[in-house]
Amino acid sequence: MGLKELPELLSEEDMKKHKIPLPYRDRCAALLVPLNKCRLEGWYFPWNCQHERHIYEECQYLDFKRRVKELELQKQQQKEE
Numbered sequence: 001m002g003l004k005e006l007p008e009l010l011s012e013e014d015m016k017k018h019k020i021p022l023p024y025r026d027r028c029a030a031l032l033v034p035l036n037k038c039r040l041e042g043w044y045f046p047w048n049c050q051h052e053r054h055i056y057e058e059c060q061y062l063d064f065k066r067r068v069k070e071l072e073l074q075k076q077q078q079k080e081e
Contacts, residue, residue, distance in 0.1 A: 002058055003055060003058050003059055004057075004060060005062075006027045006028070006062055006063060006066065007027065007028065007030040007031060007059065007060060009027060009029070009030070010025075010029045010030050010033075010063060014033075015029055018033045018036070020032060020033070026058055026063060027059065027063045027066075028059035028063060030058045031055055031059050032056060033050070034052055035052040035053060035055075035056050038052050041058060042072055
């Protein structure tokens with residue numbers, strides 16, 4: 001089961017509460033919270049949190065595609081001006 005759209009952004013307070021590092025405070029931070037919780041509970045064994053990791057990585061990919069599309073639109077608008 002995959003993502004259809006990106007999750008909602010976490011608030012700054014939630015990100016601070018869950019101690020999410022600054023480089024990871026993006027559109028997928030809401031999925032990083034359960035992934036990190038699973039990792040802590042599972043002693044960081046890679047086979048324990050495969051589903052959570054897959055969903056998080058898929059979110060990262062979709063966010064990357066969204067940013068590329070935005071950049072292409074900006075470039076196209078600049079050419080038109």
